[in-house]
Amino acid sequence: MTAKTAEGKEIGKEERHYHPQATNCRDTKEKYGAQWKVANIRDTSIQPHQAKKETFEFDLPEGVRTADITVNLFYEAVNPDNKYPIHTITREVSLDKE
Amino acid sequence: MRIILLLLIATFFVMPLSNVEAQKAKTIDELAKMFDSSPCKSCHAEIYAQWEKSHHARPLMGVKGGLMLTPLALKKGEKGSTAFSEDDPKKMKIGNFPCFKCHLPQAVTHAEDSVAVELTEALLAKDSEKVAKLQITCIVCHNEKAIIHKRELGGPEKGVLYSVKEVTSHPDATFKTVKKSAIMNNSVYCGQCHGLGPNLEFDQAFQCANLYGSYLHNYVSGGGTQSCQECHMKKGDHLIAPNFNDEKQTSELLASALSLHVETLGYEWLRKANAYTPKVIVTTKITSNAGHRIPDG
Numbered sequence: 188m189t190a191k192t193a194e195g196k197e198i199g200k201e202e203r204h205y206h207p208q209a210t211n212c213r214d215t216k217e218k219y220g221a222q223w224k225v226a227n228i229r230d231t232s233i234q235p236h237q238a239k240k241e242t243f244e245f246d247l248p249e250g251v252r253t254a255d256i257t258v259n260l261f262y263e264a265v266n267p268d269n270k271y272p273i274h275t276i277t278r279e280v281s282l283d284k285e
Numbered sequence: 286m287r288i289i290l291l292l293l294i295a296t297f298f299v300m301p302l303s304n305v306e307a308q309k310a311k312t313i314d315e316l317a318k319m320f321d322s323s324p325c326k327s328c329h330a331e332i333y334a335q336w337e338k339s340h341h342a343r344p345l346m347g348v349k350g351g352l353m354l355t356p357l358a359l360k361k362g363e364k365g366s367t368a369f370s371e372d373d374p375k376k377m378k379i380g381n382f383p384c385f386k387c388h389l390p391q392a393v394t395h396a397e398d399s400v401a402v403e404l405t406e407a408l409l410a411k412d413s414e415k416v417a418k419l420q421i422t423c424i425v426c427h428n429e430k431a432i433i434h435k436r437e438l439g440g441p442e443k444g445v446l447y448s449v450k451e452v453t454s455h456p457d458a459t460f461k462t463v464k465k466s467a468i469m470n471n472s473v474y475c476g477q478c479h480g481l482g483p484n485l486e487f488d489q490a491f492q493c494a495n496l497y498g499s500y501l502h503n504y505v506s507g508g509g510t511q512s513c514q515e516c517h518m519k520k521g522d523h524l525i526a527p528n529f530n531d532e533k534q535t536s537e538l539l540a541s542a543l544s545l546h547v548e549t550l551g552y553e554w555l556r557k558a559n560a561y562t563p564k565v566i567v568t569t570k571i572t573s574n575a576g577h578r579i580p581d582g
Binding site: 188190199205206207209220221222223224225226227230232233234235236237238239240241242243244245246247251252253254256258260262264265269271272273274276278280281282 | 348351357369490491492495504507536543549551552553563567572574581
């Protein structure tokens with residue numbers, strides 16, 4: 188999720204990562220690759236029947252009354268550079284009532 | 286004389302296959318030939334074309350041409366090597382590639398250790414063409430992996446294919462019959478490889494896919510009733526998507542499985558008199574209609 192001013196200046200950015208995370212059960216380092224992994228120690232993946240809800244909250248800089256919000260959902264395979272876009276949703280948020 | 290001639294001709298046609306089946310493959314080419322599915326193409330062209338684009342057709346190639354087994358081929362102690370690596374490629378055995386359990390099951394039952402040596406050398410030489418010969422072919426799924434009730438039903442028979450329906454007369458020189466598989470339209474069939482979690486039966490435990498575990502413990506337990514095949518093999522599609530080499534198709538599949546809902550709120554927070562803090566709140570909700578965790582494999 189990124190938030191920008193009307194001029195395009197980034198004023199907020201947060202990420203959430205959804206995936207099972209495994210170690211070799213001999214140390215505390217997460218492993219990537221079946222030949223090194225032994226068991227999951229944490230699982231933040233998106234499971235059936237279980238919605239993932241998040242709240243992102245940030246303060247607007249002084250004098251800024253609007254923010255352009257972009258939420259990107261994408262899938263990474265093998266490495267973070269190999270992305271498969273899933274959804275992009277944009278919203279404009281204003282503190283001023285029309 | 287005519288009978289003897291006929292017997293000789295029959296022997297000529299039958300012996301090569303029975304010899305191959307009786308012996309284990311010594312080379313990658315022999316193993317590939319033993320499970321060659323190219324004859325299926327002439328009658329099942331559409332299914333064959335779907336399979337050719339699938340990850341089943343390149344089970345050792347990873348995503349976008351990667352040689353995923355390379356870490357196992359590296360010399361023991363070398364950076365990136367694994368507990369399954371050896372200090373000399375010539376020492377590699379089938380057992381050094383536990384990934385064969387699912388990525389090349391026919392190697393476990395039908396290959397000599399020399400195939401492991403040849404594969405190791407091919408991986409180190411980055412010989413993608415040779416590695417790509419090793420595939421999960423039609424015969425692997427429709428014979429080797431078709432029966433899980435072996436004590437009751439016996440093992441897969443030679444010369445028999447298994448499918449979702451019986452075909453008493455199958456016009457093929459080797460596989461003349463198609464029997465109905467008890468499990469081929471059931472998720473447990475896919476679960477043989479698309480895993481439950483850690484593979485603890487090996488002397489060095491490791492973990493690959495958890496997908497079937499997620500299906501059982503999070504989808505079925507929540508009331509889900511669809512099978513893997515109902516979602517991933519609609520109309521018998523043997524691509525069995527996703528195909529991660531096709532970015533557009535993969536994005537579309539993921540978008541159909543996951544929905545994203547976003548709400549926003551802008552307001553001025555008041556913590557103490559006359560001290561307003563302008564805030565933006567963004568709430569997101571991702572819901573999934575998949576029958577398993579995402580990501581998994």
